[in-house]
Structures are given as structure tokens and as C-alpha cells.
Amino acid sequence: MSPSASGHYTPKQIEKYRRQKYIAQLEKIGKNLFRMFRDKQSTAAKFLERFDELMARLDALEKIRLDSEYLRESEAHYRRLHRSLHERSFDDEELDGMRESAMSELNRLQKMKNGSSYKKAKHKERERSDGWE
Numbered sequence: 001m002s003p004s005a006s007g008h009y010t011p012k013q014i015e016k017y018r019r020q021k022y023i024a025q026l027e028k029i030g031k032n033l034f035r036m037f038r039d040k041q042s043t044a045a046k047f048l049e050r051f052d053e054l055m056a057r058l059d060a061l062e063k064i065r066l067d068s069e070y071l072r073e074s075e076a077h078y079r080r081l082h083r084s085l086h087e088r089s090f091d092d093e094e095l096d097g098m099r100e101s102a103m104s105e106l107n108r109l110q111k112m113k114n115g116s117s118y119k120k121a122k123h124k125e126r127e128r129s130d131g132w133e
Contacts, residue, residue, distance in 0.1 A: 015064075022064045026071060029054045029078050034106045037099045044095045048085060055082050070113040077109060 009017075032054055036042045055078070066072045081102070088094075 018062050019064050022058070022061050023066075023071060025054075025058045025061060026074055026078070029058065030074060030106060030109065033078070033081075034103060037102045037106070042095065044090050044092045047095055048090060051082060051085070055079075070109065073112065074109050077105065 029051075032050060036047050036050060058078075066075060
């Protein structure tokens with residue numbers, strides 16, 4: 001049962017639920033885009049149909065404040081890409097031409113997401129071995 005369907009949840013719980021749904025949808029868009037760009041069998045029509053569906057699901061959710069730079073940049077990138085594909089005639093040739101650069105951008109976003117956890121692990125290691133052993 002969704003938190004918004006019942007009066008048994010606190011506003012904080014409802015906000016957390018909405019936040020998790022929004023972030024999960026952003027993550028889903030990124031994974032789907034990467035998979036579609038990587039799949040050489042993807043056609044422009046199928047790509048656009050799926051991308052439209054994913055963005056419609058995101059737009060159906062209540063907009064939330066995104067605190068992390070990774071999430072803000074991801075959402076901005078997905079919206080920019082979606083808008084740009086609709087502003088021109090998008091065909092299979094164009095899809096093939098943009099695969100590599102699009103996957104590079106998605107990888108950059110993924111590295112941004114993972115960067116904070118790598119940094120933390122590095123600092124933990126430094127604290128453990130400070131040279132006094």
C-alpha cells in the first residue's frame with residue numbers, strides 16, 4: 001500500500017517514500033538508457049518509445065528536491081537528451097552515431113555517483129595506516 005493512500009503515515013514517512021520512488025525512477029532511466037545504447041539491435045523508434053515511457057513515469061511522480069550533485073546532473077541530462085531527441089528527426093542512423101558519446105556521458109554520471117564512496121574508502125584506509133605500525 002502506498003503511503004499516500006493511507007492516513008497512518010507521518011508526513012516525514014510520506015516524503016521519504018516519494019523521495020525513494022523519484023530517485024529509483026531516475027536510476028531506472030539511467031540503466032535503461034545505457035542498456036538501449038549498448039544494444040545494437042535498438043531502433044530509434046523503440047528507443048524513443050521506451051525513453052518517452054520512462055520520462056512519463058518520472059513526470060507522474062511528485063517532483064522532489066535533489067540534494068546530490070549526481071542526481072541533479074542525471075535528471076538534467078535525461079531531460080536535456082529527451083528534449084533534444086524530440087526537437088529533431090531522430091532516426092536509426094542518428095542513434096548509431098550518438099551511442100559512444102551517450103554511453104560516455106552515462107559512465108561519467110555513474111563515476112560521479114561512485115566517486116564519493118571511493119573517496120570515503122580511501123580516507124578510511126589512510127586513517128588505519130598512519131605509518132606508526
